[in-house]
Amino acid sequence: MTTTLLFQSLVLGVLLGGLYALLAAGLTLYFGVMRVVMIAHSAFLILAAYLAWYFNEQTGMDPLLSLVVTVPLFFLVGVGMQRLLITRLRPATLTMMSVLLTFAVALFIEGMIGFVWSGTQRRIQLPYSGESLNFLGAQVAVVKLVAFALAALSLGLLYLLLKHSRFGLALRATIQHKEAAQLVGIKTDRVAGFGFGLGLATAAIGGTALSLDATIYPSLHWHWIGPLMAIIVVGGLGSIPGAAVAAMVLGIGQSLLQVPLGTTWAQTIFYVALFATLMLRPQGFFGGRLAQRF
């Protein structure tokens, strides 16, 4: 591997890692707040990508503008989903049943996308799709840079919201100790609903970022859910900083491994990391200490 290719792969890995971090943020929120394993998260990502594509098709405008509609819409859907579906699950078996329930939701969304837009593959063609900037000898695609910037901005805002708002305080308290939070007057059910809504709002942003430089089709979410689950397990379930760090490490790792190993084998880094984490440190590398600290 030449130095140029190494640096190029590193830059691509950082951009990919940023996108992974945004896509995984919602997953770790659901688990942190409610102990829900949200298999349908990646299906919502693809739905958001389709909405961004459809918006672009119909109006010719930049798909990023669709966020004005999709972010509040997905937030409301998230709140509604938590109220109508998740709260109906028995607390004792919540985590396990949430896998089955959200698996069904994922299938429903996939079917709905196929019904509305057919199974044909779609790709957004933007004026800047083939454009790139030179960064210290590496070529950086403008669409990837926009997606990365969107991810960094969203995760920054999410961090500030969780760190410096009353809602964020209540959410963190709920994550740390639900019963204690209830004792001090926090309405944990309402917090959980907002947390779920927030998770789906990140899916709206993540899906739109994904749509800028990817070909989308209804079943694409199955391709994503595995790596995203691996990221949140490696990072530590419920830890957003953990997910961000794991996303970055695995994104860069995948990109670097792709050169000597090829595309097929580079993908296995997620499963090797998942296996190793579950064997060596089941709570994840940032589980526990960092998860409680945010």
Place this chain on the structure above:
Amino acid sequence: MSPRMTPRRHPRRALAAVAGLSAAALVLTACSGDAEEPGGGGSDDPIVVGISLPLTGDFSEPGKGVQRGYEAWAQFVNEDGGLLGRQVELKILDDQSNADRVVQDYEALIAQDQVDLVFGPFSTRLVVPSARVAQEYGMLFVEPAGAAAEVFEQGFENLFYAAPAVADDHYNYLAEEILAMPEGERPQTVAVASMDDPFAQGTAYGLRDKLAEGGLEIVVDEVYPPNTTDFSSIAAKINDSGADMVIGGTQYQDAVNLIVSLQQLDYQPKLAAFSTAPTNPEFAAAIGDKTEGILSPTGYTETATWPSNVDFVERYTELHGNPPGEDEANAYTTGQVVAAAVEAVGCAEQGDCQQQLVDWLHSNEVDTVVGPLTWDETGKPQGAHLIQQYVDGEIQIVLPEDTKEADLIFPKPEW
């Protein structure tokens, strides 16, 4: 349920009802000749052709092209009086680009629906399993898109590929052209990226191996899974190699993604060849009209003067508002091949007739929109593909010399 509605309380009445319904069904069946001959064996019944196509999923774009070709063939045959004087009816199922699904589809079409004839699906990955089903039922299996070498290594005796050449030979004219260039002018290094798909690899590797034998150096040789969506690392590797030429063993969407990724890295090869995708009408728009100089092999050109092609292009253009592409033409050719055998033998139904159709095709030449076709015992056609290139924004035949519409552009302009 109330006790009055429980059948056990009135066994005689229930039995009588069942017997009555059965008798009625028998009478209706006896009155209807069609019910005993589901495939439509009567002299006035339509000839039903069963087809499964990838109308959704990975191969949906070319799959729809094949559908348009089949439907055009059926419409034109019916307008001209039908086949053996009978109308033709297509029964098309969507296999979702799934090899398991395509097997179920052909099983259902042949065994349950009792169709008279079957036409093949799109893509080697779907042709091989479906041809196996057709062989089990003794059906003639002419297909428009199974060009990889492995199709002809399975021992199928009922299969015929309705195109001029198999995948390995698609780029023969281009390989000859490159190797005939003076040593100092021709490309020295080659990067290959191919989908893990027998057809895509067949086209790319046919060219790769001929160039390697001619002394060119293969500096990148990547394989990616069919569901790959991010091509940035593969593109980075190709760009870093600085290869003079890139060969994409591609279907449609992966070619688009790979080319966009290469453009994002500002990689500028002297030659760029991608199988199948450039023939798709959506291709230019999908890569932002940066097409100049891109090469691909094709078994078909709308400007070919074969008698049936002139008629096909005129009628197809009238029907759709644009001329047919390669996928449409290959599907139409499939129809022509089967029709020639049916007209010659004088039958089109399951059973002994199918073997007569197979035998006839093994020993005869058929005139089609892609030229006259003959096959060896494995069903492999005995020809070569044309090479086309985007020249001044239009895709044109550049090789071989005797059929070219424009001169080969070398080196390729920047994209």
